[in-house]
Amino acid sequence: MRTDSTTTPEATAGGDTAPGSTTGTGPKDVVVRTVLAAFTALEQLVGGLGTAVLALGVLLWLALSAVTVPIGVGLLLATGALRALHRLAHRERERLGRWGPEVVAPEPPPDGLRAALRDPTTRRELRWLARHGTLGLLLGLVAFLLPIAAVRDVTFPLWWRLVPSDATSTSLGFGVAHSWTAAASVSLLGVAWAAVILGLTPGMAGLQARPGRSLLAVGPDADLSLRVAELTATRAAALDAHATELRRIERSLHDGTQNRIVTVTVLLGAARRMVARDPSGAEELLERAQSAAEQALAELRTVSRSILPPVLADRGLAGALSGLAANCAVPCRTDVEAPQRCAASVEATAYFVVAEALTNIAKHSGAASAAVTVRGRGGRLFLRIEDDGRGGADEDEGSGLTGIRRRVAAHDGTLTVASPPGGPTVLEVDLPAGS
DSSP states (O other), X not given: OEEEEEEOTTSOSSTTOOOOOOOOOSHHHHHHHHHHHHHHHHHHHHHHHHHHHHHHHHHHHHHHHHHTGGGTOHHHHHHHHHHHHHHHHHHHHHHHHHXXXXXXXXXXXXXXXXXXXXXXXXXXXXXXXXXXXXXXHHHHHHXXXXXXXXXHHHTHHHHGGGSOTTSOOSTTSOOOOOSHHHHHHHHHHHHHHHHHHHHHHHHHHHHHHHHHXXXXXXXXXXXXXXXXXXXXXHHHHHHHHHHHHHHHHHHHIIXXXXXHHHHHHHHHHHHHXXXXXXXXXXXXXXXXXXXHHHHHHHHHHHXXXXXXXXXXHHHHHHXXXXXHHHHOSSOEXXXXXXXXXXXXXXXXXXXXXXXHXXXXXXXXXXXXXXXXXXXXXXXXXXXXXXXXXXXXXXXXXXXXXXXXXXXXXXXXXXXXXEOOTTOOEEEEEEEETTO
């Protein structure tokens, strides 16, 4: 599902954004899911092509180092190649993490040649390098060429008269078209390419990613103390965020709703005592009591909605964010592309992040416009909130960024803030979609 809308403060909270999509079982839903999966796989394969080209380069670098060892140059080349290998492996872990479960990195491997030869992490990275620089490169090239061949052959009947009479008519390099019938038959090959894309590219993407997920992750002999420490820190942040939220709810109920209810109680008691001697005064007190009760009810609804906004269940993340943008004091554009619903806690966190960020923009940025972009792919949810304000946002100055970071860390996600003086301010959030 993709929504792209621009809202202003005058727009209604409802907007025209479609509600979050749900998984259907009809033929149309199956076709949509198949096409989306194929396009996602193509994007993943082409992204893997980039690291595969670099892997081939590092592989050749290492081969050159081995060949030139007798003349004394190979040892110097090997040290640089090992550093390049470690950086490339780190980049591949980040890429795979964007398309699926996180690839937990082991402890940093050594750069020294002798230590690296004995290091199990380096040996696993070398095995990945050999596979990704060969099979991964081949799969990426196929994925890059398949759409080109499909478009070329499907559209061939539209421009076949413009090519030389002896030119090859198919993308496979054989056959020459001399009639409309022959030209039309070429389009059947393009349809076959499209079928291959829809049917095989998801499996190709999995095959390309498999060596990285098995060889670049923490091995059975790795020390998990760093990961345990990281999870302990995120658990502490989650508990802290939970306690902060409970205190906020308690303050809202105590300072707002409770005082309203006390007022209602006092007014009702005064009205009961005035009924006999001053009916008109009692009626006035009852009206004030009713007004106070309505205000208490409105405040209670506001508090309950801040815990888990009902709009998330009713209209999905896209509709909820559209409502936030419509109520923002700064004109805000939303662009949400999330083919599948995320876990309820993740959607609630994303809603909180956007709500807090838009509040900060309206209060502190002096911006003329803002934009919220959401993408859901590969089991991850990516958020980007940006504005054209004055910049200079600082977590240490009570800007609300600390609360956002704690919420995101509770889901083992990441928050990146870029806010140079003079702007713009950009917040990027990466969340696991199913946690």
